[in-house]
Amino acid sequence: MTQRGTLGVAVIGTGRMGADHVRRLSEVTSGARVSAVVDVDAERAKSVAAGVDGCTAYTDPAAAMAADDVDAVLIASPGPAHEAALLTAFERDLPVLCEKPLTPDAASALRILEAERKLGHRRVQVGFMRRYDTEYLKLKALLDSGRLGRPLMLHNRHRNAASPPGFTDAMLVSDSVVHEMDVTRWLLGQEITAVTALRPTPSRNAPEGLADPQFLVFETDGGALVDVEIFVNCGFGYQVQAEAVCERGTARIGEEHAMVLNEAGRWGGSIAQDFVERFAQAYDHEVQTWVDATRRGEVTGPSTWDGYAAAAVCEAGVRAQREGGRVEVELVERPALYR
Ligand SMILES: NC(=O)c1ccc[n+]([C@@H]2O[C@H](COP(=O)([O-])OP(=O)(O)OC[C@H]3O[C@@H](n4cnc5c(N)ncnc54)[C@H](O)[C@@H]3O)[C@@H](O)[C@H]2O)c1
Numbered sequence: 001m002t003q004r005g006t007l008g009v010a011v012i013g014t015g016r017m018g019a020d021h022v023r024r025l026s027e028v029t030s031g032a033r034v035s036a037v038v039d040v041d042a043e044r045a046k047s048v049a050a051g052v053d054g055c056t057a058y059t060d061p062a063a064a065m066a067a068d069d070v071d072a073v074l075i076a077s078p079g080p081a082h083e084a085a086l087l088t089a090f091e092r093d094l095p096v097l098c099e100k101p102l103t104p105d106a107a108s109a110l111r112i113l114e115a116e117r118k119l120g121h122r123r124v125q126v127g128f129m130r131r132y133d134t135e136y137l138k139l140k141a142l143l144d145s146g147r148l149g150r151p152l153m154l155h156n157r158h159r160n161a162a163s164p165p166g167f168t169d170a171m172l173v174s175d176s177v178v179h180e181m182d183v184t185r186w187l188l189g190q191e192i193t194a195v196t197a198l199r200p201t202p203s204r205n206a207p208e209g210l211a212d213p214q215f216l217v218f219e220t221d222g223g224a225l226v227d228v229e230i231f232v233n234c235g236f237g238y239q240v241q242a243e244a245v246c247e248r249g250t251a252r253i254g255e256e257h258a259m260v261l262n263e264a265g266r267w268g269g270s271i272a273q274d275f276v277e278r279f280a281q282a283y284d285h286e287v288q289t290w291v292d293a294t295r296r297g298e299v300t301g302p303s304t305w306d307g308y309a310a311a312a313v314c315e316a317g318v319r320a321q322r323e324g325g326r327v328e329v330e331l332v333e334r335p336a337l338y339r
């Protein structure tokens with residue numbers, strides 16, 4: 001490690017999330033510094049590197065990972081580029097924080113699982129940041145306490161103001177609903193066994209070719225039912241809400257009632273406009289936890305198994321969208337490394 005134990009991080013992909021993680025690692029996180037940034041867009045990499053002392057810009061992830069001042073990797077390139085970056089990091093046995101999704105499909109996620117299993121130790125924390133969000137953590141602690149009895153159902157709403165250009169029906173599942181797949185598995189401690197996809201007549205504000213909103217239902221191996229409204233062009237802001245219905249009560253998060261404002265003949269609150277605003281605390285906590293664990297030589301948080309299991313559920317979800325109806329999830333046996 002460089003500079004008296006400071007973790008030298010290479011950030012791969014300097015778009016929306018990557019640039020925000022560079023800022024976070026440089027200004028918020030303790031114990032780490034950004035020593036390299038990588039982007040296939042050389043100008044973007046250079047301009048991000050220019051804002052950070054001692055940071056080198058690269059266009060090739062392998063070259064950055066070979067640098068002496070790089071101890072760990074944060075992958076924030078688009079999902080289809082994650083597999084190559086992860087395998088390169090494994091060749092150098094570098095610890096990785098990989099933005100969700102681990103990879104966009106189950107076959108490639110399984111290749112990553114196999115490669116890490118061959119390494120013989122965990123190297124990857126997957127960027128399912130909701131596990132670090134204060135509200136989700138409270139809900140998890142409540143469910144784990146058993147105070148409300150067994151969870152029977154989870155209702156989820158996931159709304160984005162607008163989808164980025166090129167967003168497809170499959171991405172609606174593998175980029176967006178993948179978060180609900182992870183929180184379902186994490187909150188309930190159960191695997192998802194089947195997915196049903198339904199859709200209303202699309203909103204007139206949905207871009208050409210995208211059926212938005214959609215509705216998915218998960219079944220779990222513990223007998224719970226989980227529904228997800230995904231609406232990525234709702235227009236009014238960014239909302240992520242969850243309600244657990246249990247045997248002796250219900251618990252709801254994401255209502256954003258932190259401040260109710262009275263002014264000139266009206267009352268009300270405000271709605272976050274994007275994930276960077278809504279989950280700022282969760283990203284900070286996620287990255288600090290990763291840096292701290294990595295400096296201790298440990299790997300904690302959502303694992304490659306969690307990334308693979310979510311990818312397998314995504315695959316069933318995408319098939320359910322295309323074929324209609326209910327599709328069962330196919331999972332390989334969980335390797336000992338992840339038990
Ligand atoms: N956890 C969250 O809430 C959250 C939010 C947004 C995005 N994400 C994830 O973060 C990742 C990046 O998303 P984004 O919104 O920042 O995308 P983006 O399109 O804004 O940025 C991606 C960047 O990666 C670069 N890039 C593309 N291929 C590359 C490669 N092979 N090597 C290096 N750089 C490459 C692009 O030039 C671009 O600058 C995705 O995996 C996405 O799913 C997570």
Ligand SMILES: O[C@H]1[C@H](O)[C@@H](O)[C@H](O)[C@@H](O)[C@H]1O
Pocket residue numbers: 160175176177179232275
């Ligand atoms: O990549 C983003 C990100 O994961 C957000 O958290 C989610 O709300 C969006 O729907 C998705 O497109």
